[in-house]
Amino acid sequence: MKKNVQLLSIALFASVLSISGYKIFDKESESVTQEYKIPWQNQNNNTKTQLASYTGETSELNFTEAAKKTVNAVVHVKNVTTFRQSRNPFDYSYGSGETRKAIRGAGSGVILSPDGLIVTNNHVIEGASEVQVTLNNNKTYVAEVLGKAPGNDIALLKIDATELDFLAFGDSNDVQVGEWVLAVGNPFNLTSTVTAGIVSAKARDLGRSDSNFQSFIQTDAAVNPGNSGGALVNTRGELIGINTAITSQTGSFIGYSFAIPSNNAKKIVEDLIEFGNVRKAILGVKVIELNSAFAKQLEVESSQGVYIKDVEEGSGAHEAGLREGDIINSIDDIKIRKFADMTGYLNSKNPGETVMVSYLRNDKQLTTDVTLDIFKVYQIKDIGVEVTEISEADLKKYGAESGVLINKVLPNSFTKSDISGLLITKINEKKVNSIEDVRAIIDNKDPDDPMLVTFLSLNGQEKTYVFR
Structure with missing residues (x-):
């Protein structure tokens, strides 16, 4: 019985203490609420003052x-x-x-x-x-x-x-x-x-x-x-x-x-x-975007950047000493991790400008200044292709004396196949050496006359198509 009375006394004391603690906490809460009213409860609607009072600083x-x-x-x-x-x-x-x-x-x-x-x-x-x-x-x-x-x-x-x-x-x-x-x-x-x-x-x-x-x-x-x-x-x-x-x-x-x-x-x-x-500015190189698999295949440590697979003879890159196997990793201190980094930056530059190219060669970091060339293109809208000029060195790969290279297939192309990389050697039986030749032939053609176009592939296959 005495033990039960002691337990009851302890329980009552704990309850009183709990209630007292709650009252004290509640009063403190009231004082905090009065001091820091949330802005939308402030009758004066002085939001800035309330936020400054609460945080001690305003947001930048x-x-x-x-x-x-x-x-x-x-x-x-x-x-x-x-x-x-x-x-x-x-x-x-x-x-x-x-x-x-x-x-x-x-x-x-x-x-x-x-x-x-x-x-x-x-x-x-x-x-x-x-x-x-x-x-x-x-x-x-x-x-x-x-x-x-x-x-x-x-x-x-x-x-x-x-x-x-x-x-x-x-x-x-x-x-x-x-x-x-x-x-x-x-x-x-x-x-x-x-x-x-x-x-x-x-x-x-x-x-x-x-x-x-x-x-x-x-x-x-x-x-x-x-x-x-x-x-x-x-x-x-x-x-x-x-x-x-x-x-x-x-x-x-x-x-x-x-x-x-x-x-x-x-x-x-x-x-x-x-x-x-x-006007599009170019380095004068053909590149492949690096990734871990390709880096392993090339036995190089870097898995970011663009790998030069070809340098156009006579281009700014060629004159600056860039060569096949170099890995470009920055241009004008802009990091080049992927192909879009390079094209994005170069598309903001003008032909004739000079850029500083940083690259890896045999795991050694090097730099060189490259004067950018102009990328000449012309769209043959009648057949839906864009052509560009080609170097003499690349012409030899096709076994051709002249021609223009198909750079891109347009949405209205006569074919659904990707024929970029084919050479156009003749239009209406006339040899073409440049995009200016292509422009002149098409501008002087009667719109109602058919157009004969001769294509040449790298493996030497030549075909002529008539477009009406």
Whole structure:
């Protein structure tokens, strides 16, 4: 009995102590709550004061200034087609009826100068009979198309306006993976919309066969239909990319979006203004992207970089001393881990410029200065191929005296096979020595006449096809 009384006394004491402790804690909680009210419970709604009182410092990450700098410099671009519609359903005469306009598609664009120079994606305006540009203040203009680079998916527009807000190109080489970025555009025909994300990867190759450009900035900022051609900016409001593509089975954003780096877009715009087309700079080498399996096969330690399998005679690379077996691992201190790193950087340079190439030779790190050559190409649109010139050394491999090399098969090609690497030696029974020869023959041909093209393969097989 006495033992039970002792146990009861201990239990009562513990209960009192527990209740007292709870009251003390509750009072302390009340005092904390009174001192640090959450912002939306503050009657004065002084959010900044409350956050400063609670954290002791304000956050440096603020997108508002970058957004302010950007939204008025991003425009809505409409692809308009015109057609005639007859009022009389029985009138089928050509050109009759009243002219109507319809929107084929829409996207975004970025103003680059106060007098209305605008960059957008080529696919946004492709096939348009009229291009309309709407500013963030709802003013609409009809734009002139100054230039197009379909292979790079860039188009340059001009509107008749002055004193416009605009964005200057930033340096996309300084962009870091993990850096915060904003995507600004007009998704789903909405006015300027800002989304945020981080840089997920650089020099991303999407494997698009219809594009000359394969070195994108990948972000997780939400980009949807209508964002194409819009701005990718950093937190300082600097233009670091032109939003171009998403990877999605539905056509809408699922977490990945891609932008042309600003350094490349700037170079394309400058080329379109000065030359009317894009001039491509090359080292003059053929390379293979390294990986662990290929490195093992070559018995080299490095599993990153690009392996030179051939150097074009007389090229900048040849003059600088590069040779087969060298492994390029940086250009101008830009790390070259894969092929897209190299093409992405070189596509921002001009022919005639000099770059510093660092490379491995027999496990020894070396450097050399290479003057970049111009890559001359011409598209034979009638048969859907792109050709380039070929060195005399490579001509000997084909056993040919002259010809131009098929560099790429275009989407409208006469064949579904990849015939890149074949030589075109004659067009309409005339020998071709350069792409200028090809251009002259095609320009002087009657459009209604058939075209005879002679192809030659490395194994010596020669075939002539007639194209009508």
